[in-house]
Amino acid sequence: MDHPTIFRVTEETLDLDALLAQITLPSTGAAAVFTGMVRAVTSRGEARETRFLEYQAYRPMAEDKMRQIADEIRAKWPSVEGIAIVQRIGRLYPGTPTVLIACTAAHRDTGVFEAARYGIDRLKEIVPVWKKEVSPGGEEWIEGEYFPRPGE
Amino acid sequence: MNRTKILLFATLRDRAGGKKFIELEVPDGMTVQGLKDRIGEVFPDLKDSMRSVLVAVDREYAMDELVLQSGMEIAMFPPVSGG
Numbered sequence: 362m363d364h365p366t367i368f369r370v371t372e373e374t375l376d377l378d379a380l381l382a383q384i385t386l387p388s389t390g391a392a393a394v395f396t397g398m399v400r401a402v403t404s405r406g407e408a409r410e411t412r413f414l415e416y417q418a419y420r421p422m423a424e425d426k427m428r429q430i431a432d433e434i435r436a437k438w439p440s441v442e443g444i445a446i447v448q449r450i451g452r453l454y455p456g457t458p459t460v461l462i463a464c465t466a467a468h469r470d471t472g473v474f475e476a477a478r479y480g481i482d483r484l485k486e487i488v489p490v491w492k493k494e495v496s497p498g499g500e501e502w503i504e505g506e507y508f509p510r511p512g513e
Numbered sequence: 514m515n516r517t518k519i520l521l522f523a524t525l526r527d528r529a530g531g532k533k534f535i536e537l538e539v540p541d542g543m544t545v546q547g548l549k550d551r552i553g554e555v556f557p558d559l560k561d562s563m564r565s566v567l568v569a570v571d572r573e574y575a576m577d578e579l580v581l582q583s584g585m586e587i588a589m590f591p592p593v594s595g596g
Contacts, residue, residue, distance in 0.1 A: 490595025
């Protein structure tokens with residue numbers, strides 16, 4: 362059976378149940394899901410409050426890179442069955458899920474946790490999406506630190 | 514010689530006055546590094562950004578040595594911060 366792969370940049374609410382259903386096969390018995398959400402209060406590093414985040418994406422390249430990450434996951438963890446990588450963009454308020462990575466497999470001890478972890482780590486390295494943080498005191502684009510190597 | 518669109522995102526878009534792209538003559542044979550230097554000259558507001566910018570050509574990350582040709586899709590942006 363084909364292994365479903367979902368990669369998407371969207372302005373819609375992330376629907377975990379619908380996404381999970383799409384990556385669940387008859388042989389699937391485990392799913393590892395990571396989701397990130399907008400944090401209202403940050404204490405790590407410089408303490409601050411966030412009113413909302415404004416996400417922007419270079420959409421076609423972002424979806425290409427999500428597909429690449431799914432390929433990397435399958436190469437590293439061949440037992441992974443379904444993969445969903447979805448980034449929400451637009452204006453997102455505290456408490457709102459912004460990104461979702463889900464990997465399914467027959468059993469939980471086949472690398473699904475590591476695969477989902479790898480997916481979100483890679484997304485934050487190579488998928489062209491940015492967020493502007495709007496705080497009571499002003500606004501600022503958050504910039505990452507990763508410079509992709511040739512072929513990434 | 515073609516006027517080529519260069520897509521801008523995040524900080525770069527803001528520094529270009531909110532424009533989603535700029536247009537520039539990109540002579541055949543110009544490298545990515547050459548393009549960055551040229552943008553710094555033509556668009557002073559973007560000069561500082563060119564030092565740590567990421568460049569994508571045809572939706573793949575491009576290194577400074579890559580030689581540009583007409584018809585390529587070029588985008589510039591800061592290191593990514595999605596998630």
